[in-house]
Amino acid sequence: MPETERRTSKEFFIFAKVISRDEDMTKRIQLTAPNQIQATIQLPSSKSICNRALIIRALAQSHAPIENLSDCDDTRVMVKALQEMKPVIDIMAAGTAMRFLTAYLSVTEGSHLITGTERMKQRPIRILVDALRSLGAQIEYAGNEGFPPLKITGTELTQSEISLPGNVSSQYISALLMIGPVLKKGLRLTLTGEIISRPYIDLTLQLMNRNGADAGWTGPNILEVKPQPYQPTPYYIESDWSAASYWYAFAALTPRATLRLPDLYQDSLQGDARVAELFSRLGVSTTYHEKYVELTRTSACVEELTNDFTNQPDLAQTFVVTCALLGIRFRFSGLQSLKIKETDRMAALIKEMKKLGYLLREEAGSVLIWDGERCEPDACPAIDTYEDHRMAMAFAPACFKFKGLQINEPQVVSKSYPDFWKDLQTAGFQITEA
Ligand SMILES: O=C(O)C1=C[C@@H](OP(=O)(O)O)[C@@H](O)[C@H](O)C1
Ligand SMILES: C=C(OP(=O)(O)O)C(=O)O
Structure with a gap:
């Protein structure tokens, strides 16, 4: 039987x-x-690839098909956030969604509050917020300093060079890299301290470059992204x-x-x-x-x-x-x-x-x-x-x-x-x- x-x-x-x-x-x-x-x-399918593909496609303002998107919570919240762009965006427990959307909303027109589960409100985000602010972003803490929820008002980011620690979460670095191609002068990141979760940074670079960007390591701890727009290509995850x-x-x-x-x-x-x-x-x-x-x-x-x-x-x-x-x-x-x-x-x-x-x-x-x-x-x-x-x-x-x-x-x-x-x-x- x-x-x-x-x-x-x-x-x-x-x-x-x-x-x-x-x-x-x-x-x-x-x-x-x-x-x-x-x-x-x-x-x-890999939620790490799905959530990068979704952000890149949104930044490219494209509708290129993404095949084999996962139906897991972390990807569903990302799809919903980008489709609806509601004033309050709840990404539940998805770390990638919280970090990638924080950078995305910083360069996207409109004001949004981004929040998540109680645990998400205890997961640090100060390093990313500080980095985005020094590029010119308008971000306020809506709860505890250093943690979500965040109130973000999209604006043009005028700066292009920042330095940030690489030893807390690579998701901050991936979030910044992905907005690089849409910044006027591109982006140059200097990472301080040990670089953790490095394959996730490389994954971001590979997916960006597959989609027409020009991004990469230019030194052991330096990342550069040219101000060259994305050209999304369809692919299977x-x-x-x-x-x-x-x-x-x-x-x-x-x-x-x-x-x-x-x-x-x-x-x-x-x-x-x-x-x-x-x-x-x-x-x-x-x-x-x-x-x-x-x-x-x-x-x-x-x-x-x-x-x-x-x-x-x-x-x-x-x-x-x-x-x-x-x-x-x-x-x-x-x-x-x-x-x-x-x-x-x-x-x-x-x-x-x-x-x-x-x-x-x-x-x-x-x-x-x-x-x-x-x-x-x-x-x-x-x-x-x-x-x-x-x-x-x-x-x-x-x-x-x-x-x-x-x-x-x-x-x-x-x-x-x-x-x-x-x-x-x-x-x-x-x-x-x-
Ligand atoms: O960028 C990504 O897709 C991820 C990076 C890693 O996080 P950290 O960089 O915070 O270690 C990993 O733990 C997480 O599941 C997914
Ligand atoms: C750490 C994880 O996810 P995130 O940080 O994206 O919430 C994970 O999936 O193990």
Whole structure:
């Protein structure tokens, strides 16, 4: 009997509720893992690429088609904001939407208030606001200084050279770069301090240049954008490598796994494509085909893993959970930006991993260490997700080790991967309401 027909109607009901995004959502689900996985999973497209493509198209005042836009929350809020341009724009929990739109509204006619969730109002934006103000932007804080909401009145930005820290969020830099081509004198950014999440800056440059801009690095910490208008070209948005990381984790933890993930490429624009190389050390091999990648479980696995996540911060949660479950000791550095994401991810990881019996150590606000130290796990672990999609998705693979693992507020996945639970069911996982 096909996998789908074997599901009970109760499971279907729960699944429908989980993905419905309405008020009456399932508060907690219970996961049961299959013995093996053999599936083809169409991942959502990259929200990082979608949100850049949308801003670039808007700045070009173009209607060029963007194929394979994600229907995740972060992209939906961006589409809605740009389509409606209402006086009050609520971008919910989308960091890219908040940062990219702040720059976009600064050069777009009209006055707007841009706001988001309570957590968004705690995510810093002063560096971007200061940079835009010194280019000539009119931005006021409508709540706490340094944080959203912001009141922005579009105006012509007359300056072109600024310096800003590169060590807090690359999204500030991407936001500034993308408005560069429409500024009279272009833009010259000097980045101070360590440059974090650098592949996301390179992703911005590549997408800008594909769309007719002339932007690039002109020194180790200097970025320049010519005042040359965009010429948008239609393109198909590739699948999300960050979302792929959860399937690598499933593959690493299942005794037998063969997974096909369409629209992922070896020469991807996304920095998180590095997940393939990292997982080869955890016993998952990747074969690149023309239109998909195939993941296969092999046996070889390292005993410990040291890695710097400065360039791939969104992969950190996947590796913390997967390594511990595989018994691989780790030392992960470059995690400083995790504290200002959807939740304080360092604190959330330490707390939730303890429920599974793993004692992690934090060092200097930027390193997480697991040296094999264990405690008694909760009898029936229920993982809190802290309004963070990646907490739900990164902990889901723990159901291979903890039968009947529970995940609280599972609908959080809609921020980047609305069909996550549905795809799990396709791959043979059982999901019931707990
Ligand atoms: O530019 C982007 O699309 C992103 C940049 C990263 O943020 P930081 O630059 O704040 O680390 C990343 O964590 C986020 O999910 C997406
Ligand atoms: C950090 C993330 O997103 P953002 O900063 O865009 O809200 C993420 O998706 O993990």
